[in-house]
Amino acid sequence: MDKYYVDFKEGEIPKYITIAKHIKKLIDGNKLEDGEKLPSIRSLAILLEVNNVTIVNAYKKLQGDGYAFQKMGSGTYAKRKDINKSFKKEYSEVLKKIAGERLKEYIDFTGETPFSNFFPVASFKDVLNEVLDRDGAEALVYQEALGYEGLRKSISEVFWQDRVHSDDILIVSGAQQGIDIISKALINNNDTVVVEKPTYSGALSVFKWRRADILELPIEKDGVDVEKFEKLLKKNKIKCFYTMSYFQNPTGMTYSIEKKEKILRLAEIYDFYIIEDDYLSELIYDESIEYKSFKSLDKNDRVIYIKSFSKIFLPGIRIGYLIAPLKFKESIQNSKVNTDISTSSLMQRALDLYIKEGRWKEYINNLKLVYKERYILMEKYLRKYLGDKVSFISPGGGLHFYLKINNSNEVDSIELFRKAKEKKVLITPGTLFYKVPSDGREYFRIGFSQADENSMEKGVKIIGNILE
Template sequence: MDKYFVSMQGEIPKYITITRHIKRLIDINKIEDGEKLPSIRSLSEFLNVNNVTIVNAYKRLQNEGYAVQKMGSGTYAKKKDITKNFKKEYSEALKKISGKMVKEYVDFTGETPSNDFFPVQSFKDVLNEVLDRDGAEALIYQEALGYEGLRKSISEVFWNKKIKSDDILIVSGAQQGIDIVSKALINTNDNVIVEKPTYSGALSVFKWRRANIYEVPIGKDGIDVDKFEKILKKNNIKCFYTMSYFQNPTGMSYSIEKKQQILNLAEIYDFYIIEDDYLAELIYDHSIKYKSFKSLDKNDRVIYIKSFSKIFLPGIRIGYLIPPMKFKESIENSKINTDISTSSLMQRALDLYIKKGLWKDYMNNLNHIYKNRYLLMEECIKSHLENKVDFISPGGGLNFYLKIKDSIYVDSIELFRKTKDKKVLITPGTLFYKSPSEGKKYFRISFSQTDEEAMQKGLSIINELLE
């Protein structure tokens, strides 16, 4: 018994202190699920408190789902799965706080740049020019691959004509790209590797395809290659899903050396890389050099997915995909079977926006704005949450991924609920793991929708709740 309770510090009310301590021991598996707790009499004697204090503590544990009482036998620990059904709770909470109501909150959940910075007038001018130029033709679905003008612009501006326009497929955002690739490549019981943690939308797609999902931890410069290869040696892997820059949620980016290693392994072990090129336009640390997996790919092993929605405007729902020749036809068919064609008007408008150089101007402006916010958020985390969280500065993107120190009892789901009550929104790490309980000590905060005042206010509230 003393191995469990010698470190406990008493305070009034005592039964709450005892309850919290036992909960903590259950959470960290010092007391195992189903283990019998000390009798009321023995624990009261050991802690030098009266029996009523222990009775109240055990009742509270039962009410909070951390213990069960078996008549005539005693009280037993119960491991509470607080992650169960949380994804639904999180989604419904954000839906309720959507629209005008969200302005009442400090919103650290954003994944896209703020609408405040979107050049509405210049895009409106481009739309009008397209309608004047093309008339009703701009509104008609035509080419299955996507508008030829946009595909040519992507080839010329983003790939320096190294990728042919006929090898580019326009899709309705990255999520649809992941979905149609999965439909074309992945069957029931196929083996897929993902980063740990990873984008929840991709996890949902692979689970829906009933794939076997293997996770590899991601570090400062990419996944652990040794652990990655151990999985490759033991299993026939179909594909590896990766976010090569400012990975969601960790913010980590791959070194060029690690990309080369993974591309070599893809050839050796015959698997394909699904590269979700996420937020690579927002590089603030110039020691990070941009070179995608696709640009390094000599063996046609990379399925490249890029969304304009994330970095430009979510409502546009446009992205593009570059498949390997082996899967070109099946992926194109998968796209046609999904929705025939992406909005013709928006494709033409985006094409003209890129051709006029407005895209480059907008990206330069975003980089300037968000680099300043990034540096401010980094400084605010250090000053407000010192000794409460650990984190690695990503050097770009829109997020920071924080780990609550083990000495603090609160988990990220509990923190989400408490911050929501204080009108602050965060994203718990449980959403990014195949086994949600592994993300209980992590949470993601984004600075995409927060100015300096909101940052300071939100982080101060988080600090108070982590005390």
């Protein structure tokens, strides 16, 4: 009964509302099971030293808010709401509603891609014109299913130093399509997939759609716990492990090379495959972080590698690529053909030329300089204005920070999102990144890609005031 105890504060809030709010937090925090019987009206009234009517009103409010149900003659029972469905829809509708011109009224900390103002429009326009002059109408027709051969050769040469053959590279329309194609080719109903906890919501959606059995492994500072992973593998036959190896979305964590090598050994021993989503690895600010992907360390053809140019370059271009193990090469290529036949021919040719002429490397170097400054500033503002209200680990790269609210008994991330939105600040609550949404109510992601220095400081100040 101790968990039901409420410390009433003097003020205008009625006691029954305080009681109902406390029980909601017990339910959302997994401290009350779905369907667990709540204390009788009389016993809870005695514990909290209030009259029976106060408890009756608290239980009625819980029922009205969808957090409890009553069985005639038996009592009142806890009911866990599917906050992911309802809030995911709310979050999506908010972003749609304020998209375009209205978004300029807000300080946007939700962005996952570089600010469009940094995109070298004039340079890319020159490349597009050069492609059209060189190739004419041929630049606008469908390419072979694997993608434009020139681009595949450039990727092989520039990014893999020819260690990967161009015929093993498949061009896709971004990382999300890559995950979808792989899932269609590999994952069947009730196959087991292991994901990081928390993880990218788009990947969770795909695996749920494939009706996979999803198991979660908590992510630590240098990747998932390998010992827990092996214990899980001894009890379960898994098909694949989905990971974001650099600046993981949402936590910002990066795998150590040691953990990568251990997980690759586990993949060989327990016969599963690693889906590596190489996310934002170009934006390394901390020089102690060494770039070595799972794929580059893979000696047994256990890694399915996905890379998106959309995240780091320009979302509208929608180009990425994947490299599949020989065993799945044909089935994954067939899955791509059945999905959309071909990715934009003109954009593939333009990106190929952009990479060949060294413009890609120049663009990335400039972007790193700009965002390293913003990263340092954002970290400074978080420590200055949020202080002990939150805790976080500095990721050393990428475009966001993942924060844990220390005063979680007062404000959770959904409430923070709503209150910040009213003050024209947008954040991303952690509930969107968990299989069980309530696991993420203490966390939120804050990105710095879309806000300038003044906006960053102002926005973080507002968040700090809400968390007071």
